[in-house]
Amino acid sequence: SQLDLEPILAGLNNAQRLAVTNPSSVVQILAPPGSGKTRTLTSRAAWLLCPPQSLDPRNVIVATFTVKAAREMKERISKLVGNGVEGRLVLGTFHCIARKYLVKYRHLVDIKPGWGIADSSDSLGIRIIKRRKSPLDPSQVRSRISYFKARNSSPVADALPPPSTAGTQSAQARVRDIPTEDFAQIFEDYEAALGASNLLDYDDLLLRCLELLRHNLECVSNVEAVLIDEFQDTNLVQFELMKLLAWKRERITIVGDPDQSIYGFRAAEIRNLSRMVRAYPQTLVVHLEQNYRSSASILLAALEVIEQDHDRPKKPLTPSHSVGTRPVLRRIPSAFLEASWIVSEIQRVRAMTGGMVELGDIAILVRSANLTRNIETSFVKAGVAYKMVGGLRFYDRVEIKTLLDYLRIVQNPGNNDALTRIVNTPSRKVGDTTIKALLDEADKRAKSVWEIIRTGLGGIWKDVRIAKAAEKGLGDFMGIILSTQKQLEGDEQGKGLVDVVEFLMRRIGYEDYLRRSYPEDFDAKWSNVSELLSQAQEVERLDDDEDTLPDIDGLPQSQVEQSRLQLVLDRFLSNTALANEVKGDDETVKQGQVTISTIHASKGLEWPIVFIPAVYQGSIPHSRADDTDEERRLLYVAMTRAQALLYMSCAVRNSQGDKTKLSQFLTHRSLYPLLDSRGPTLGFSSVQSVSGILGRECPSEVHIQIAVDKSGVASTLDDQFPDRDPLESDSEGDDLGEDGARLKRRRLQSEQASC
Ligand code: ATP
Ligand code: MG
Numbered sequence: 030s031q032l033d034l035e036p037i038l039a040g041l042n043n044a045q046r047l048a049v050t051n052p053s054s055v056v057q058i059l060a061p062p063g064s065g066k067t068r069t070l071t072s073r074a075a076w077l078l079c080p081p082q083s084l085d086p087r088n089v090i091v092a093t094f095t096v097k098a099a100r101e102m103k104e105r106i107s108k109l110v111g112n113g114v115e116g117r118l119v120l121g122t123f124h125c126i127a128r129k130y131l132v133k134y135r136h137l138v139d140i141k142p143g144w145g146i147a148d149s150s151d152s153l154g155i156r157i158i159k160r161r162k163s164p165l166d167p168s169q170v171r172s173r174i175s176y177f178k179a180r181n182s183s184p185v186a187d188a189l190p191p192p193s194t195a196g197t198q199s200a201q202a203r204v205r206d207i208p209t210e211d212f213a214q215i216f217e218d219y220e221a222a223l224g225a226s227n228l229l230d231y232d233d234l235l236l237r238c239l240e241l242l243r244h245n246l247e248c249v250s251n252v253e254a255v256l257i258d259e260f261q262d263t264n265l266v267q268f269e270l271m272k273l274l275a276w277k278r279e280r281i282t283i284v285g286d287p288d289q290s291i292y293g294f295r296a297a298e299i300r301n302l303s304r305m306v307r308a309y310p311q312t313l314v315v316h317l318e319q320n321y322r323s324s325a326s327i328l329l330a331a332l333e334v335i336e337q338d339h340d341r342p343k344k345p346l347t348p349s350h351s352v353g354t355r356p357v358l359r360r361i362p363s364a365f366l367e368a369s370w371i372v373s374e375i376q377r378v379r380a381m382t383g384g385m386v387e388l389g390d391i392a393i394l395v396r397s398a399n400l401t402r403n404i405e406t407s408f409v410k411a412g413v414a415y416k417m418v419g420g421l422r423f424y425d426r427v428e429i430k431t432l433l434d435y436l437r438i439v440q441n442p443g444n445n446d447a448l449t450r451i452v453n454t455p456s457r458k459v460g461d462t463t464i465k466a467l468l469d470e471a472d473k474r475a476k477s478v479w480e481i482i483r484t485g486l487g488g489i490w491k492d493v494r495i496a497k498a499a500e501k502g503l504g505d506f507m508g509i510i511l512s513t514q515k516q517l518e519g520d521e522q523g524k525g526l527v528d529v530v531e532f533l534m535r536r537i538g539y540e541d542y543l544r545r546s547y548p549e550d551f552d553a554k555w556s557n558v559s560e561l562l563s564q565a566q567e568v569e570r571l572d573d574d575e576d577t578l579p580d581i582d583g584l585p586q587s588q589v590e591q592s593r594l595q596l597v598l599d600r601f602l603s604n605t606a607l608a609n610e611v612k613g614d615d616e617t618v619k620q621g622q623v624t625i626s627t628i629h630a631s632k633g634l635e636w637p638i639v640f641i642p643a644v645y646q647g648s649i650p651h652s653r654a655d656d657t658d659e660e661r662r663l664l665y666v667a668m669t670r671a672q673a674l675l676y677m678s679c680a681v682r683n684s685q686g687d688k689t690k691l692s693q694f695l696t697h698r699s700l701y702p703l704l705d706s707r708g709p710t711l712g713f714s715s716v717q718s719v720s721g722i723l724g725r726e727c728p729s730e731v732h733i734q735i736a737v738d739k740s741g742v743a744s745t746l747d748d749q750f751p752d753r754d755p756l757e758s759d760s761e762g763d764d765l766g767e768d769g770a771r772l773k774r775r776r777l778q779s780e781q782a783s784c
Pocket of ligand 2: 066068633
């Protein structure tokens with residue numbers, strides 16, 4: 030009834046409402062940034078769950094791009110529908126969803142019990158490359174392997190994907206510069222090593238799930254609807270998964286924006302959008318045109334950037350907010366001064382807006398993580414709290430990783446990768462020679478290293494020469510693992526995973542070890558460990574439903590021979606692995622902290638104030654990127670994260686001291702009048718427009734602070750616009766009047782062009 034739907038549809042515009050309530054079975058919502066795609070998708074999920082549709086949440090699958098996005102969507106759906114519905118939805122990233130199916134139906138694809146998810150570290154690649162004496166860089170090899178697996182092809186059979194879009198072309202280029210045979214061998218070793226450790230990597234999760242569903246369609250015969258966010262960044266395997274998940278009812282809703290496809294380097298396929306229309310001729314394509322996020326002037330500047338791609342069809346995009354303050358583009362003498370300019374601008378804006386803007390409203394978005402050092406330093410100096418997102422990930426920190434490795438071995442002792450990493454941490458006199466001997470023996474006998482240690486310590490394997498001291502060390506190590514495993518068995522009331530982890534840490538002597546090894550950083554490291562413990566506690570509280578897909582009649586599920594605590598440990602380790610897939614996904618930013626993030630990790634998010642430093646050639650477009658269009662889309666994604674104020678900057682000399690050139694995406698003449706490249710940037714009207722866009726109360730008193738530019742910033746930009754029209758004068762300050770007229774003129778032009 031109309032009444033039931035009211036909370037779901039409230040606050041949506043007409044186009045969004047139609048998309049939410051559309052009776053078509055296959056709906057593709059294509060729309061620009063900030064047009065409410067994610068919001069519309071969330072509402073459609075809620076609509077499907079409410080009467081009269083009333084789908085059972087366990088039969089509805091929702092795929093998001095990040096774990097963080099999944100969490101937010103769950104919260105929203107819970108607000109809209111209630112009844113704890115969100116806990117029963119199959120909602121998560123593709124990898125989370127695939128894992129659920131593999132947990133339940135492992136036996137149908139011959140995955141051995143006790144399997145784990147390989148984390149994203151490079152140690153496996155390093156070991157293999159070392160053994161092959163190959164000169165290749167481990168992390169590159171790893172990403173190449175992943176590229177192939179994501180395209181569901183082996184390197185030998187499909188060494189050169191068919192030439193087509195720029196995206197695949199660049200991948201080809203990357204493939205060509207390594208001898209295929211060498212790579213094929215490494216690929217084989219890598220796969221064998223995963224198999225020997227009973228591990229699946231991220232791509233395997235999807236591929237094995239694909240295999241499962243292909244041969245056992247009845248596993249998903251219950252699925253009533255499939256919804257996918259950020260569809261432009263799905264890969265071929267995910268596309269196939271979507272088709273299989275939805276085979277029974279063919280009810281699919283996807284939202285996406287081809288202009289925001291930024292994961293082509295990881296084999297994402299923009300063409301999945303057209304592929305979908307071909308696969309489902311009944312697809313209804315819906316466009317949304319109203320942007321609710323950004324000020325009109327930010328939008329226009331962003332559009333000017335994306336429209337430089339002439340092959341791109343023109344699309345209408347209507348701003349909802351007023352013109353606002355023109356985006357700022359500053360040329361600054363050095364990277365050091367650029368960083369201090371950002372800090373002083375932040376302080377100035379905060380002072381002017383009298384508490385309306387908080388640190389949590391601000392983000393610094395960078396093309397690559399190594400650009401942040403200067404900025405971090407100046408934040409520290411000025412006492413501005415910040416959070417680095419997508420830098421060294423929480424689960425990759427040494428104190429966390431080591432502990433997780435222990436737990437991984439407790440869960441699956443056959444995990445050679447984890448075992449060789451930590452068998453000698455803290456030192457047990459098990460040196461590299463011993464480890465190598467163990468690995469060789471394991472290879473030779475097709476057994477795991479653990480198995481070799483367990484059965485070989487008495488000297489059964491004659492070939493393994495192990496020093497007395499090392500033998501004792503290995504014995505101690507085995508004792509720790511075995512006794513912790515014992516802790517997990519049985520179902521002692523009131524005992525939690527935290528107790529087990531604490532037991533393990535006591536057996537290792539972990540606190541002592543950290544204190545000895547990191548006397549300077551011990552406190553920080555120990556507080557990270559506490560954070561991990563509280564996450565372990567969190568997992569315990571989660572509903573058991575979380576892991577449970579509905580039972581299908583006549584379809585046996587994997588035998589669960591595990592105790593409750595073993596299951597909890599499984600879930601905990603999977604969570605940590607899955608959150609590590611997208612860089613920065615595991616980070617939560619607290620209020621009162623500026624966010625520093627890579628552009629890639631900022632997808633789908635928004636902030637009132639955004640800084641994009643280092644917009645120079647070689648940074649964006651990046652010197653190592655071979656798809657310029659994807660780089661342009663990256664800048665577009667970054668710019669469209671901003672709601673009210675957007676600052677871009679470019680040091681004349683970068684932090685290496687090299688002279689830079691402004692990014693080619695920003696030197697177009699048509700951009701010049703849309704950007705503020707000189708003068709003080711904020712006046713009273715800016716503060717008013719910020720308050721309008723954010724819907725926050727304007728401070729009663731605005732403290733105008735004129736920026737005193739000590740860095741010689743102003744007016745050095747002109748030489749960056751070689752074909753600038755000299756008659757087009759750049760006015761100072763934030764004059765909305767004249768700007769407004771100019772923006773209108775520009776919009777008219779672009780509308781005419783699109784007619
Ligand atoms: P992106 O492409 O960046 O992922 P998106 O299209 O998914 O963006 P959302 O994140 O869903 O956009 O929405 C952007 C902002 O606009 C959010 O703050 C959202 O709450 C708001 N919004 C969406 N629809 C409306 C509406 N009809 N009225 C007011 N605000 C809206
Ligand atoms: Mg979105």
